[in-house]
Amino acid sequence: MNLLVLLGPLYRQQAGRLMLALMLGLVTLFAGVALLGISGWFLTAAAMTTAGLAFNLFGPSSLIRGLSLLRILARYGEKVAGHDATLALLSTLRSAVFTRLFARIPLRQTASATGAPTSHADLMSRLTADIDQLDSLFVIGVSPLVNGAFAALLLGTVLALALPTALLPVLALLSLGIFGVPLALVLLARGPARQVVRHAATMRGMVIEAVESGDDLRAFDQTMLAQHRFEALNLTLAKGRRRLARTGAFAAFALQALTAAALVCVLLNGLEALSSDRLSGPVLVGLLLATMASFEAVSAILRGVARFGLAAASAERLAALLETPCAIEAEAHPVMLPPSLDIELIDVSFAYAPDRPALQALSLKIAQGETVALTGPSGSGKSTLFQLLLRLRDPDSGTVSLGGIDLTWADPEEIHATVALLEQDAPVFMGSIRDNLLIGNPHAGDGALWEMLDAVQLSATIAALPDRLDAFVGETGSTLSAGQARRLCLARTLLSRAEILLLDEPTASLDPALEEAILFALPRLARGRTLIVATHAPTSRLQGFDRHLRLSAKGGLESA
16 A cells, blocks of 8 residues: 555545635745746836837736736735644544554564554654654645646646747756656665655654653663663654755755756857847746746745655554554444344454464353453463453454354444443543543443442542542542552443453452452342453352353363
8 A cells, every 4th residue: 555545435424625725825936936937027127218219118027917916815825725724634643543543453563574563652753753754745745746737738738928039048048857756766775765754754653652660770780771671763764864865955056056057058049039139138037936936936846846756655653553464354244233232252262373372262151241250360261252352352263152143243342332341451531530431331321430449449539539539640640549540441341331240350459358349249230231341359259140151271271
């Protein structure tokens, strides 16, 4: 998937706005070239009136004022229309990337050589910085290229009428400026641009990881090592940017040389035409200034092309993200889940790698409304089982069904509405206590929120806060203790309207007494819904559940 494939459909959606910006840009260019050419002719002709030549002052001066006003209005309209289209395109692009990304969660972890994301920080960089590289590509890339071609047509028409002998060489030089120099710049900048984008993304990842693991870095006295790694990568990034800058400077020099050659060509041919009375002095000056204005319009192409390499590299990274295989494939014509939602697994096996089996030939059945405690050693497949039940992954063999319907036949959105999962690392989102709870059930009233906070023994803590339910919790719940954050996430999951609740280590970070109290209350809090709790709690604390299942280290069932 290249840059055109990625942006082409989005450009078509904004075709009307983009065409308006393009047309206003052409009007701006026409007014600018005409203004400079006519001004040169006008000033030269006015100076020659001292030689006794007759000259109409009012016509050209009115034309100059009109062109000036037209250029100002067209330039303003171009900026408004262009940026309006760009912002709309950027919004559409972000939405499209996020929409396609959700179908790929969880992302398959592949080697970095494939171009796929290798960390959450890298993923974030692709969703922010890489998309930002594409936001103004039309304004700085496509529009200047069209303007340059129009400038060549405009200048060619004027030279064909006024100075035909300079037409071919000037157009050849202008074509080199429009196509040759930018193409060379793209080819020369491709490698450095990829390195700059990759190193910049790595640096952002290093910063995020350093912030998240700052306490550990200080505890193990590794802050200097992290700083040296960052500084080394920063130097490498600076070298890449200097290479890009040198390439851009060389391209700018080449364009200036082409401009000088074109001016010399127009001047020499113009002087010859002037000596044979085929051209007047004021017209020659006007042609020289019009040539300069045309090449000045071409210089905008180089400014866009300088960013084109970065945009192309960012597009490649986004394409690698979007081409990551989906974790699951949705059925084209899904089957609706029945009212009865018995869970059944038949000979289910799953492995993250050939030598890392998580579940092996697992078969079990859980009736609707049953409460089950699921135990087993770490790595026995408890979390993997939950991912299969939510269909975040598909088994390598065997079937997982709800109400007799194989999950591969069902609509993933219906599954996600039916099954709620509390993960081991469930996040607390930056916002208020209320905001976090309403994610589980947006229609829940304050009474329901307080009832659930009381059920997880968090209501007294929240009630003591100045803003109570509207109290702000920092990023990742930094204003809460680990146990408080865990209970807040548990309350959010229990508020869900899902018919099946999967709780993965819901009492992690809690003291034994609080763990026992919450585990005892969970079957009651399920309120008739199917409840499966994965836990390492002792068997003595699981007496309130209907059943106790234990997974072996090999991913199969064993007697509890």
